[in-house]
Amino acid sequence: xxxxxxxxxxxxxxxxxxxxxxxxxxxxxxxxxxxxxxxxxxxxxxxxxxxxxxxxxxxxxxxxxxxxxxxxxxxxxxxxxxxxxxxxxx
Numbered sequence: 001x002x003x004x005x006x007x008x009x010x011x012x013x014x015x016x017x018x019x020x021x022x023x024x025x026x027x028x029x030x031x032x033x034x035x036x037x038x039x040x041x042x043x044x045x046x047x048x049x050x051x052x053x054x055x056x057x058x059x060x061x062x063x064x065x066x067x068x069x070x071x072x073x074x075x076x077x078x079x080x081x082x083x084x085x086x087x088x089x090x
Contacts, residue, residue: 030082034065037083040076050076 016026039062043053054071064075 031065033082033086034079036062036065037079037086040079041083044080 019026036057039057039060040053043056048056050073053076054073057071057076062071064071065079
């Protein structure tokens with residue numbers, strides 16, 4: 001039995017390519033910028049590293065974007081990327 005991706009019809013792939021060419025964003029819509037983004041940006045403005053920002057946010061008990069777990073460098077980077085993108089499009 002073949003998987004669905006192996007049996008994709010050429011017309012579907014062509015239609016998706018045409019939509020991308022028209023500027024249509026395919027897939028899941030982007031997540032909103034989390035409320036903690038402003039605090040993360042403030043800490044970046046102070047010149048802190050990603051690890052130092054994560055440490056400070058954990059000490060301040062600022063919720064992560066998912067509301068679970070602890071801040072890590074990767075989650076700080078994600079929030080900064082989303083924040084910067086939102087600032088550019090505003």
